[in-house]
Amino acid sequence: MNPLTEKQLEKMLRQAPSDADLDRAVKGLLARAERDGLIDVAYAEVDSPYGALLVARTDRGVVRVALPAGRGRERPHDEVLEELATDVSPRILESPDRLDEERRELEEYFEGRRQKFDVPVDWTLTSPGFRSRALHAVARIPYGKTRTYAEIAKSAGNARAFRAAGTACGHNPIPLIVPCHRVVPSAGGVGNYGGGAEMKQGLLDFEGAL
Amino acid sequence: MSNESLPPFQELLDEHSSDVLGYLVATVGPHDAEDVFQETFIAALRAYEGLEHARNLHSWLLTIAHNKAIDHHRSRTRRAVPAGDAEEVAGSVPASNSRPDEAVTGRDPELWRAVSSLPPKQRSAVVLRYATDMSYSAIARALDSSEAAARRNVHEGLQKLRGEFA
Secondary structure, three states: OOOOOHHHHHHHHOOOOOHHHHHHHHHHHHHHHHHOOOOOEEEEEEOOOOOOEEEEEOOOOEEEEEOOOOOOOOOOHHHHHHHHHHHOOOOEEEOHHHHHHHHHHHHHHHOOOOOOOOOOEOOOOOOOOHHHHHHHHHHOOOOOOOEEHHHHHHHOOOOOOHHHHHHHHHOOOOOOOOOHHHEEOOOOOOOOOOOOHHHHHHHHHHHOOO | OOOOOOOOHHHHHHHHHHHHHHHHHHHHOHHHHHHHHHHHHHHHHHHHOOOOOOOOHHHHHHHHHHHHHHHHHHHHHHHHOOOOOHHHHHHHOOOOOOOHHHHOOOOOHHHHHHHHOOOHHHHHHHHHHHHOOOOHHHHHHHHOOOHHHHHHHHHHHHHHHHHHHO
């Protein structure tokens, strides 16, 4: 036999593991990380009629819902994950099983079978004070109803701060579950939305609010 | 925060898991690679938050994989061979109770046996060089050695393989 050349060695050694082997190894890893409590933020993509949502949770509850990117102010989902790494913890793993409950409730909502979300919410990403009070007021708006930014400002303790109420909604880390799509301008129209005005209009139509 | 710039851990998994598994298949054998792969990433997850910067994460992961592979050989050798320097002895036993025919998908089982019988440092260096295409400086980082030592280990490992494999 000819002496082994570097090229031959390279060719023989450089066999990437098969996708099936890699999948199995990663699945096992996820289960183990889960068991050892090493996943600070678990996330999954969840389908919606408007495109893929990114849903992330901690031990305490849903910490972030990212709307489909591209039509409103929502960032691309990889940037959302980078923000979570900085603002919550870099120990972030995609773990669809851990988001079964959230996925089920969102699916039921989009099928018109759910009007209120029961999954717990983790408010870590909302700064305390006015913004937090405003978003808690948003969370109480019933299905199929709307409030104006001025009304939210008033509920948050400062009736004149309607602009700040708009900013609070614009920074809502958990849209849909904290239903900022139900907040509209007093002057009419649906106003802005992270997933685009069309999505906001669509959600309000769907809920029978308009 | 010191870890301000660390990417989401999922990114490490997406980008480097194939190299880590490939490395481990070649060093501990296909039968045990999956288990050592999980130990590697669990250890990485534990250490991740304390990491001070996000440079060379590929080398960082392969260093952990290398250490876990050595642990693995040691624990098996301790059971099999009571005396001797574990790390040296480890190199002299075939790197697994693996069933190469069953799992070496696309790899030459003869070559794999020859690689697994190299001393640990040479084995790691050779595999990093030829299976994951790392530069000598990256190999040196991963194996915590000098670049010259990395070159020497690759060279000597290659010589040995040629001897056994020809």
